[in-house]
Amino acid sequence: MALFQLHIPILDDIKKKGLKPALLAAVDDSIVRFTAGLGINDIRGVLRGDPAPKPNPRVKPHADGFWFHMRPTYYNNLVQPLYPTFRLGWLSVYFMVFETITGVILMLFYTPSPLVAFENMLNIMSNVPLGLFMRDLHKIGAEGMVGVVCLHMLRTFITGNYKKPRQFTWFTGVILLLVTVALSFSGYLLPWDQLSLWAVTIGASMAEATPTPPPLDILGQQWFGDPQFIGTMVNNLLRGGQQFNANGLLRWYLGHVLLVPLVGFIFIGVHYYKVVLHGHSLPPESEKAGEDTAKRVPLDQRTYFMPDILTDELFLVALTTFVLVFGVTFGGYHAPLEPHADPLITPLHTTAPWYFLWLQGMLKLGDKVLWGVVAPGIIVGALVGLPYVEVGPSRRYADRRIGLSVGMIVVIAISVLTFMGTPWYAVSSSVDQEIVATLLPQTHPGPLRGTHYDQLTSGQYNAKDWGSAPTAGLKKLLKIYNDEVEHGKAKLPGVEGIMIIEDWQTGLKKITFRVVWNGGANTFSQDAYLHQDSNYGE
Amino acid sequence: MTIRVVIGTVLIAATMMIVTFVMINEPARMPEFEAGFKGRSIEAGAALFQSSCTPCHGIQGKGIEGVGPSLNAADLFSGKRLKEFGWAGTVKDYVRSAIAGGRPRASAAFANYPQRMPTWGQEFGGPFRNDQVENVVDFVMNWEKEALAAAAAATPTPNPNAVGTDINVQLPQGDAANGEKLFTGKGPNGAYACSACHSLEPNKTVVGPSFAGLAGNAAKRKEGTSAEKYFVESIIKPNDFLVPGFNANLMQQNFGQLMDKKELADIIAYLMTLK
Incomplete structure (x- = not known):
């Protein structure tokens, strides 16, 4: 008895059929195994757009393969056009994968330490081929992902898909929204520049306002004796100490690359599973109110996933990738990099990222605890609770006038609050500072740094004589200065704007803006240096 | 469907072309970016120098006699000053070391400066982060050209009225x-x-x-x-x-x-x- 038997079936096949047909059959067999059901001819048929043969081999991967089992075998014709889904869910997943790929590339060159993080950024941008490109793509992808995920949720709300039986799908969607925002926001801190530090500080100081319950006696132990107890604890957890430090940065980094993506991928799985389980819900007007016919797709109403939906989705991948790549190459989109983070210098007009401006707007309304902790908590709670509270059976727009109106009011309120979050609303700094900050902002490059070095002819200029400035660039700059000064006249009597340009060093100029009012009794001045080569990504 | 396949394929090809285009331009872009950020570093250094260094080293590093020596000076960049106290590294390394770690003793050539250079780098107990030290270094090093050029201009140019080397020259009445x-x-x-x-x-x-x-x-x-x-x-x-x-x-x-x-x-x- 042999201990083992060596038998190579292909040799028998070759003997039987000859070399070429046997090898072809072997390759075809491997492909069928790899695709979980499609042979070479089936794939060619899919690519050519042939009608599906009977029996249809294209449904096999949905039953036997891993990747396709997450997708429905066929869609209802009614959900195949752009409306009602706008493909926003697929785009969200696309961005998640896109961010993972670009993010992993950036990770190769990044160390989460305040000592070297900023230097790493410079290295990525100046020393790593395609480093700047990848960073820009990662950033534009993050913005795109937040936008697409929000729109996806808004669309789901409008078409009423959160209703029974999809309440839990909606819940996982809310989790995914939070994951998206957390991913985007946690990534903000990592470059360790002024922009990132202060944007994230706004978030962290909101969390610091978390209220502590009144003192409690539990098993003879006094708890929460310090009214700041929870707030301080949350703050220490988020920042690593009183201020952002090495521990804080490491936490945000690990959250960004490990914890939050993990939660995200798990919930994407659940979300997808629920979509397959319940089917894509039809446009509200195409079924009777209160009915859900998504799972009963008549034979003549089916659009098979392969090839139609698949082609559609791959087309969207190609299109979106092209748009993103084009945007960062020719569209002038660049991820900003401000000076190195400095916990001691708060830039004037620091803002949260755009998707949190509404929160910053709410904070301007008053109490930090109410608007910074309680209100966001209520909003998230309302999103989670929505499908369990709003149980009207009909998804039709006409039957949901109140719900849709409330939704629109929320959208408008968030838009208004977003405006209120910007520096244009309720800023507390003085007019003279504002005049200079327009020319020399502390959160982005601004007009002065955008002016070409050669245009800055040395000398002393008065804003009101902008017309006689020696160069076009200087004229433009002084015109902005003059407009701001004119604007400030109401509050600062007799205000004048002076600008002094001095040659300071080889290729370096010193620019001083001096705002003088009350006949010279009051002045405010601020200077800046501008180097010939300096690049602010403009 | 076919149109989607065609457009999608074209888009993928276009994307690849853009990536190739970016890749081809990288060797030219990267040094430019580096110079751009060096410029920003010099700007930041100028501001730090203005607030922290000018009280002793004077406006534009011209020095204040008896308080802080001139930094906008040729002997610093020519290596003469370094040689005097046996610094073996580069001028830039010396400047960085002096800013970050201070100067516990003055060299013999600067005996008339009783104040010691304090430490500025955080690692030596000073207030500046590493990147700030680096900014000031970049700013100080940016004087190199200017200081050396000024020194070259100051070296004696031939005097047109010079007496020359004729020992039989007729001299006027001396005072x-x-x-x-x-x-x-x-x-x-x-x-x-x-x-x-x-x-x-x-x-x-x-x-x-x-x-x-x-x-x-x-x-x-x-x-x-x-x-x-x-x-x-x-x-x-x-x-x-x-x-x-x-x-x-x-x-x-x-x-x-x-x-x-x-x-x-x-x-x-x-x-x-x-x-």
Whole structure:
């Protein structure tokens, strides 16, 4: 008895059929195994757009393969056009994968330490081929992902898909929204520049306002004796100490690359599973109110996933990738990099990222605890609770006038609050500072740094004589200065704007803006240096 | 469906082309970006220098006598200052070290600066982060060109009225009082600092021979040469006749190119008073 038997079936096949047909059959067999059901001819048929043969081999991967089992075998014709889904869910997943790929590339060159993080950024941008490109793509992808995920949720709300039986799908969607925002926001801190530090500080100081319950006696132990107890604890957890430090940065980094993506991928799985389980819900007007016919797709109403939906989705991948790549190459989109983070210098007009401006707007309304902790908590709670509270059976727009109106009011309120979050609303700094900050902002490059070095002819200029400035660039700059000064006249009597340009060093100029009012009794001045080569990504 | 496949394929090809385009441009873009950020670093350094360094080192690093030496100076960048106290690294490394770690002792060349340079780098207990130290280093190093160029401009250009090396030159009437100023004065403003090498005390040799009783000796030194003639020759062609015991080239050789006739006459008039 042999201990083992060596038998190579292909040799028998070759003997039987000859070399070429046997090898072809072997390759075809491997492909069928790899695709979980499609042979070479089936794939060619899919690519050519042939009608599906009977029996249809294209449904096999949905039953036997891993990747396709997450997708429905066929869609209802009614959900195949752009409306009602706008493909926003697929785009969200696309961005998640896109961010993972670009993010992993950036990770190769990044160390989460305040000592070297900023230097790493410079290295990525100046020393790593395609480093700047990848960073820009990662950033534009993050913005795109937040936008697409929000729109996806808004669309789901409008078409009423959160209703029974999809309440839990909606819940996982809310989790995914939070994951998206957390991913985007946690990534903000990592470059360790002024922009990132202060944007994230706004978030962290909101969390610091978390209220502590009144003192409690539990098993003879006094708890929460310090009214700041929870707030301080949350703050220490988020920042690593009183201020952002090495521990804080490491936490945000690990959250960004490990914890939050993990939660995200798990919930994407659940979300997808629920979509397959319940089917894509039809446009509200195409079924009777209160009915859900998504799972009963008549034979003549089916659009098979392969090839139609698949082609559609791959087309969207190609299109979106092209748009993103084009945007960062020719569209002038660049991820900003401000000076190195400095916990001691708060830039004037620091803002949260755009998707949190509404929160910053709410904070301007008053109490930090109410608007910074309680209100966001209520909003998230309302999103989670929505499908369990709003149980009207009909998804039709006409039957949901109140719900849709409330939704629109929320959208408008968030838009208004977003405006209120910007520096244009309720800023507390003085007019003279504002005049200079327009020319020399502390959160982005601004007009002065955008002016070409050669245009800055040395000398002393008065804003009101902008017309006689020696160069076009200087004229433009002084015109902005003059407009701001004119604007400030109401509050600062007799205000004048002076600008002094001095040659300071080889290729370096010193620019001083001096705002003088009350006949010279009051002045405010601020200077800046501008180097010939300096690049602010403009 | 076919149209989607075609457009999608074209888009993928276009994306690949853009990526290739970006890749091809990277070798040119990267150094440009680096220079751009160096510029920003110099700007940040200028602001830090203005607030933290000018109180001692003066506006634009010109130095404040007795408080902080000039940094906008050629001897820093030429390596002369470094050599004096045996710094083996580059000027940039020295500047970084001095800013971050301070200077516990001044070198002999800066003995008139009693204040010590404090430490500025956080790792040595100062207030600046590493990147801030680096910003100031970039700013200070940006003076290199300017300081060296200024020094080159300050080196003596040939005097058009120079006396030259003809020892039979006719000299105007000399002014002994001005001659004394030229003899003892320091610095480039028409003074020649002869007293730095020639002592007036008898038998004291600093570098060159003592000038005590010079006027009397001069007439006797070289046969057939008057004291005035001997002085002219000794100053504009020092190697022609050497006082026994002193080597050739010990004395600066180019006074003929620096002095004009009046100055030479003044110095000689002064020397004639050294009886």
